[in-house]
Amino acid sequence: MADLLLDVLAKKTDWKYPLLEERPITASSLIPPLITLVDVFGFLKAYPLYGLMRLCPDWTLRATKTWLVLGYRLLRRAKHRLVAERISQWLGVPLDKGQTLAWRWMHHYTRDRCYHLSTLLKKSPTIGDERSLFGLEHLDRALGEERGVLLVSLHSFAIIPAKLLLRRMNYPILTVRASGRSGLGRVGKRWLLPRLLQLHARILAGSEAVALDDPNCALLIARRLREGGMVHLAADAMSNSSVIVPFLNGRMPLSSGVLDLARLCRCPVLPLVAAYTDSGIRIELGAPLGFRYEGTGEECARANLPILVAELERQVRAFPDQWTLWSDC
Amino acid sequence: MHSSSQTLSRIARVVADGLGANVTERELEGATQLDQVIALDSIALLEFAMGLEREFAIRLEPACMERDFLIDVAGLVKYLDHRSGAGPR
Numbered sequence: 039m040a041d042l043l044l045d046v047l048a049k050k051t052d053w054k055y056p057l058l059e060e061r062p063i064t065a066s067s068l069i070p071p072l073i074t075l076v077d078v079f080g081f082l083k084a085y086p087l088y089g090l091m092r093l094c095p096d097w098t099l100r101a102t103k104t105w106l107v108l109g110y111r112l113l114r115r116a117k118h119r120l121v122a123e124r125i126s127q128w129l130g131v132p133l134d135k136g137q138t139l140a141w142r143w144m145h146h147y148t149r150d151r152c153y154h155l156s157t158l159l160k161k162s163p164t165i166g167d168e169r170s171l172f173g174l175e176h177l178d179r180a181l182g183e184e185r186g187v188l189l190v191s192l193h194s195f196a197i198i199p200a201k202l203l204l205r206r207m208n209y210p211i212l213t214v215r216a217s218g219r220s221g222l223g224r225v226g227k228r229w230l231l232p233r234l235l236q237l238h239a240r241i242l243a244g245s246e247a248v249a250l251d252d253p254n255c256a257l258l259i260a261r262r263l264r265e266g267g268m269v270h271l272a273a274d275a276m277s278n279s280s281v282i283v284p285f286l287n288g289r290m291p292l293s294s295g296v297l298d299l300a301r302l303c304r305c306p307v308l309p310l311v312a313a314y315t316d317s318g319i320r321i322e323l324g325a326p327l328g329f330r331y332e333g334t335g336e337e338c339a340r341a342n343l344p345i346l347v348a349e350l351e352r353q354v355r356a357f358p359d360q361w362t363l364w365s366d367c
Numbered sequence: 368m369h370s371s372s373q374t375l376s377r378i379a380r381v382v383a384d385g386l387g388a389n390v391t392e393r394e395l396e397g398a399t400q401l402d403q404v405i406a407l408d409s410i411a412l413l414e415f416a417m418g419l420e421r422e423f424a425i426r427l428e429p430a431c432m433e434r435d436f437l438i439d440v441a442g443l444v445k446y447l448d449h450r451s452g453a454g455p456r
Contacts, residue, residue: 260413302410302414
């Protein structure tokens, strides 16, 4: 499928090869080091820092948020410059507008970290109510078809609180999470990973999640869809099936898994947009994407890929300061 | 032709059509696990499961939508024989 998408997009514009081909696998790359810096920081976060924060009263958490915002703005100027340049280049806007958007991006970043911290410490942050939700009628109609619903989004800052809010409104969503192993050494994978996953589950606040590297991942998703349930996929998640596609004025990895799952399960695919606002969050559910499922897998991909890319581009243009991957794309 | 042999041949056809891999009935017969003859990632496994449903005109039960079940060649043949009415009940 990855090769096929390359062919499809090669006709659209210039572009690169799949990530796996860019990073040849060698024997040494398969064996991680004994201990990495990620292990060390992960240990500090998971034990002493977490323990310390648990002991602190609520007002210290609020103070931490303030200092986090200030500190981040002061210390991460290089990141701000990078994000401003990317936004300016990819969206084709003047650099000064890119800089304004980049400051807002950093504000949302710190806000998101604070949200994670709050849920981690079980402080139940305010996330909004049903008034934050738009387009619920699309979801209700799609669920009425009883074929399950795939919700597709990009990685945006407010996506976790958005799913939590939907769950509180009786719309439970199965989510696909990263393996959590990235950057960990052998010691980290053996001893630290369970603890990190436990903390991550606390951030997800009870949402059901399946790991991207779970061999049963696609089957579990299909099972949920067949039961008439909802599954959320971030189309820009890195996976074995990721390919680099032309996106806005740049290129980004896109998981072909979204197209495969939609084709194999024949379910409606709804765009989900979640954004932080001044007062809370805003969630937008769109009408089902007009995917076509006739013909072979190749024909489906040819028909549906441009639709998916166009929708994701629209999401970034609508909320340019909310896409988390500006600093990594 | 024995029903299991027929079933193996149909599984090989699903693998060839759905996954684009040229696997013969003989190769399947010699394998205990399907991933001994073809590399199956998560999506490929789903593709395989859906292909089986089309080929045998059945709907797999939720408990069967698992990797361990789908790659166990002998168990899968027995199950498909049973579901398609070809094997012992």
